[in-house]
Amino acid sequence: MKKGCPYGTHRVIEPKGALPQPAKKIDNTMELYDNEILIDVQTLNIDSASFTQIKSQADGDVEKIKEIMLNIIAERGKHQNPVTGSGGMLIGTIEKIGPALEGKIDLKVGDKIATLVSLSLTPLRIDEILAVRKNIDQVDIKGKAILFESGIYAVLPDDIPENLALSALDVAGAPAQTAKLVKPGDTVLIIGGAGKSGMLCCYEAKRRAGVTGKVICAGRSQKSLDNARRANVADIYVSIDATKPVEVMEKIKELTNGEMADVTINNVNIPDTEMTSVLATKNDGVIYFFSMATSFTKAALGAEGVGSDVAMIVGNGYTRGHAEITLQIMRESKELREIYEELYA
Amino acid sequence: MKKGCPYGTHRVIEPKGALPQPAKKIDNTMELYDNEILIDVQTLNIDSASFTQIKSQADGDVEKIKEIMLNIIAERGKHQNPVTGSGGMLIGTIEKIGPALEGKIDLKVGDKIATLVSLSLTPLRIDEILAVRKNIDQVDIKGKAILFESGIYAVLPDDIPENLALSALDVAGAPAQTAKLVKPGDTVLIIGGAGKSGMLCCYEAKRRAGVTGKVICAGRSQKSLDNARRANVADIYVSIDATKPVEVMEKIKELTNGEMADVTINNVNIPDTEMTSVLATKNDGVIYFFSMATSFTKAALGAEGVGSDVAMIVGNGYTRGHAEITLQIMRESKELREIYEELYA
Ligand SMILES: NC(=O)c1ccc[n+]([C@@H]2O[C@H](COP(=O)([O-])OP(=O)(O)OC[C@H]3O[C@@H](n4cnc5c(N)ncnc54)[C@H](OP(=O)(O)O)[C@@H]3O)[C@@H](O)[C@H]2O)c1
Numbered sequence: 155m156k157k158g159c160p161y162g163t164h165r166v167i168e169p170k171g172a173l174p175q176p177a178k179k180i181d182n183t184m185e186l187y188d189n190e191i192l193i194d195v196q197t198l199n200i201d202s203a204s205f206t207q208i209k210s211q212a213d214g215d216v217e218k219i220k221e222i223m224l225n226i227i228a229e230r231g232k233h234q235n236p237v238t239g240s241g242g243m244l245i246g247t248i249e250k251i252g253p254a255l256e257g258k259i260d261l262k263v264g265d266k267i268a269t270l271v272s273l274s275l276t277p278l279r280i281d282e283i284l285a286v287r288k289n290i291d292q293v294d295i296k297g298k299a300i301l302f303e304s305g306i307y308a309v310l311p312d313d314i315p316e317n318l319a320l321s322a323l324d325v326a327g328a329p330a331q332t333a334k335l336v337k338p339g340d341t342v343l344i345i346g347g348a349g350k351s352g353m354l355c356c357y358e359a360k361r362r363a364g365v366t367g368k369v370i371c372a373g374r375s376q377k378s379l380d381n382a383r384r385a386n387v388a389d390i391y392v393s394i395d396a397t398k399p400v401e402v403m404e405k406i407k408e409l410t411n412g413e414m415a416d417v418t419i420n421n422v423n424i425p426d427t428e429m430t431s432v433l434a435t436k437n438d439g440v441i442y443f444f445s446m447a448t449s450f451t452k453a454a455l456g457a458e459g460v461g462s463d464v465a466m467i468v469g470n471g472y473t474r475g476h477a478e479i480t481l482q483i484m485r486e487s488k489e490l491r492e493i494y495e496e497l498y499a
Numbered sequence: 500m501k502k503g504c505p506y507g508t509h510r511v512i513e514p515k516g517a518l519p520q521p522a523k524k525i526d527n528t529m530e531l532y533d534n535e536i537l538i539d540v541q542t543l544n545i546d547s548a549s550f551t552q553i554k555s556q557a558d559g560d561v562e563k564i565k566e567i568m569l570n571i572i573a574e575r576g577k578h579q580n581p582v583t584g585s586g587g588m589l590i591g592t593i594e595k596i597g598p599a600l601e602g603k604i605d606l607k608v609g610d611k612i613a614t615l616v617s618l619s620l621t622p623l624r625i626d627e628i629l630a631v632r633k634n635i636d637q638v639d640i641k642g643k644a645i646l647f648e649s650g651i652y653a654v655l656p657d658d659i660p661e662n663l664a665l666s667a668l669d670v671a672g673a674p675a676q677t678a679k680l681v682k683p684g685d686t687v688l689i690i691g692g693a694g695k696s697g698m699l700c701c702y703e704a705k706r707r708a709g710v711t712g713k714v715i716c717a718g719r720s721q722k723s724l725d726n727a728r729r730a731n732v733a734d735i736y737v738s739i740d741a742t743k744p745v746e747v748m749e750k751i752k753e754l755t756n757g758e759m760a761d762v763t764i765n766n767v768n769i770p771d772t773e774m775t776s777v778l779a780t781k782n783d784g785v786i787y788f789f790s791m792a793t794s795f796t797k798a799a800l801g802a803e804g805v806g807s808d809v810a811m812i813v814g815n816g817y818t819r820g821h822a823e824i825t826l827q828i829m830r831e832s833k834e835l836r837e838i839y840e841e842l843y844a
């Protein structure tokens with residue numbers, strides 16, 4: 155049996171020496187290396203920025219969506235959207251565990267897990283696409299995937315429906331990072347705050363900012379904002395178009411008596427919202443870009459361009475305990491759980 | 500006279516409502532709005548990531564470089580590289596000041612300034628390209644530019660040669676941000692540490708990390724590393740290929756007794772170095788991406804992919820006092836000043 159690198163570089167076809175995430179093409183044959191885990195895949199949760207792009211390219215047509223997805227796999231050996239660069243995650247059942255891992259991990263054949271590493275680096279073979287759930291970015295398939303030795307995962311809990319866990323775990327980094335950033339008394343703006351990751355961030359921000367703080371949930375459609383309101387996750391709900399920086403700045407100025415946000419968290423699934431985040435935030439505030447549609451240069455040069463000293467953080471999808479923190483919110487908040495079950499379960 | 504928006508949205512042709520930096524095309528006619536400053540341009544300092552890309556597209560041919568530059572201006576009304584998204588900055592002489600700014604700013608007609616906002620948002624007209632200094636990313640032109648009301652600038656000091664000031668001010672954000680991040684005792688890795696911004700970062704990091712800390716200057720060519728060594732800006736000098744994450748990780752492991760870096764600063768001018776930064780940094784360390792060739796998704800999903808909890812910061816080109824801090828280094832360090840005069844003056 156062949157020996158693999160913990161990071162999966164042994165699967166990289168092009169360019170050599172790269173890691174699987176930035177690689178253009180990886181090997182998705184399902185012959186196991188000694189330190190890999192083989193997963194029988196049940197459902198993919200496509201990253202929202204990626205799925206939004208694919209849906210629009212396919213004009214919403216399900217057969218076209220399938221075709222685009224299969225082409226991505228054929229080209230790259232992994233489900234990495236070439237436009238957004240992002241992936242998503244999956245749930246499935248452990249089929250085989252490489253001998254080098256035995257005794258080292260708490261998994262056994264037959265366990266049902268969610269991978270917590272991006273599909274943009276996961277070797278994936280799709281044999282058939284069984285169902286596309288367009289509104290919640292989920293796709294049921296027949297197929298196999300590989301988890302590398304350094305790859306993280308969560309065993310699915312018994313007390314939360316599988317598809318709900320999948321949806322929540324896909325964005326687990328967001329509320330966990332919010333918990334680290336928000337301090338008591340902060341004014342927190344969540345752009346895309348009525349979406350899947352947005353509501354979790356609002357909830358966590360409200361807990362951290364406390365009664366002396368203020369959480370502004372900025373969404374787009376009334377439908378989404380009504381959901382957020384029903385879940386009672388914020389102090390203020392406001393409808394904005396996040397691609398209109400100056401308009402949004404004026405609105406946030408009004409809502410904060412000219413003070414602007416201490417912390418802004420960006421959870422949208424569309425491009426060109428960097429400057430909105432910058433202009434809505436205090437000069438010495440913090441912006442957390444969770445959105446995978448964020449452009450590095452637009453953020454860096456845009457902030458400089460308006461002389462803003464704001465600190466901008468790249469949304470690392472992982473932070474210690476992120477899966478636990480996120481599932482705990484689903485157990486803690488009856489209102490949020492109800493809405494997530496309606497929307498995603 | 501037409502009234503302008505402080506951020507320059509009045510010059511945006513496409514898409515409407517956007518700010519000038521992310522905009523695809525801006526108006527570069529030189530008829531002044533009431534809150535604009537007209538600059539008679541002398542020299543452009545093209546951002547290193549951008550100029551590296553242009554040079555390679557032109558196969559190093561000066562006439563082709565000129566052609567590419569003029570095409571960019573014709574298409575966008577600003578010098579924003581379509582591949583890297585980045586710009587650079589300029590020096591020139593104040594030719595006219597809009598009446599709405601009079602009395603509000605400390606500039607007068609005839610002052611020589613460096614703009615501290617990116618060329619990627621600056622309306623620019625090039626009438627003629629006079630000289631291309633290929634090795635230091637500088638281009639002398641005949642032409643005009645506009646500075647918006649919110650745009651920042653520095654009056655050129657008397658005691659530092661102009662081209663040297665231009666080179667140093669182009670990267671002023673980097674050492675100033677380093678000063679904010681590095682704490683006494685830190686192990687600091689500077690990737691691309693022997694380049695223009697890299698040496699300034701090393702210098703500032705060494706001052707902050709102090710005798711209990713360790714600054715590793717990781718460059719590529721021996722020539723650059725020799726310069727850095729001569730300037731005495733680091734504790735360790737090492738030659739690496741920043742596009743080889745696993746190799747570099749092994750080297751840094753060796754140099755830090757397996758501890759890895761507390762703070763990594765990325766100052767290269769080429770793509771695909773995100774994972775090198777992640778793997779070389781402690782799990783709970785900080786990475787500062789100053790490189791304009793950084794990909795947001797490669798950083799975010801790459802760190803997640805290897806389960807690293809590292810905090811990743813987008814290199815905001817501006818921070819309070821950055822021009823002063825950077826020029827001060829040029830006054831303080833005789834060794835560094837000498838080398839920068841050799842290389843850039
Ligand atoms: N960093 C990571 O590791 C990681 C992991 C997973 C996901 N993500 C990213 O996180 C982002 C959010 O994911 P998600 O699953 O929470 O997506 P989601 O549920 O689809 O939420 C996106 C939200 O953005 C809102 N929105 C879209 N366009 C807008 C506009 N012009 N103005 C204001 N709001 C707008 C939508 O509002 P409506 O509901 O009204 O349409 C929606 O609520 C995505 O970009 C995704 O790629 C990152």
Ligand SMILES: NC(=O)c1ccc[n+]([C@@H]2O[C@H](COP(=O)([O-])OP(=O)(O)OC[C@H]3O[C@@H](n4cnc5c(N)ncnc54)[C@H](OP(=O)(O)O)[C@@H]3O)[C@@H](O)[C@H]2O)c1
Pocket residue numbers: 454455458546547548549585669670672690691692693694695696697717718719720721723724739740741742766767768769789790791792814815816817
């Ligand atoms: N955030 C901002 O506002 C802002 C402003 C200005 C510039 N920047 C960015 O900062 C970066 C550095 O700018 P600069 O002016 O300092 O550039 P520079 O002087 O050209 O330095 C780049 C350095 O990267 C090194 N390098 C290139 N390829 C490498 C590799 N494969 N492995 C290791 N090192 C490698 C080069 O080494 P050699 O010398 O041996 O070739 C060089 O010393 C650029 O990406 C630029 O776009 C950002």
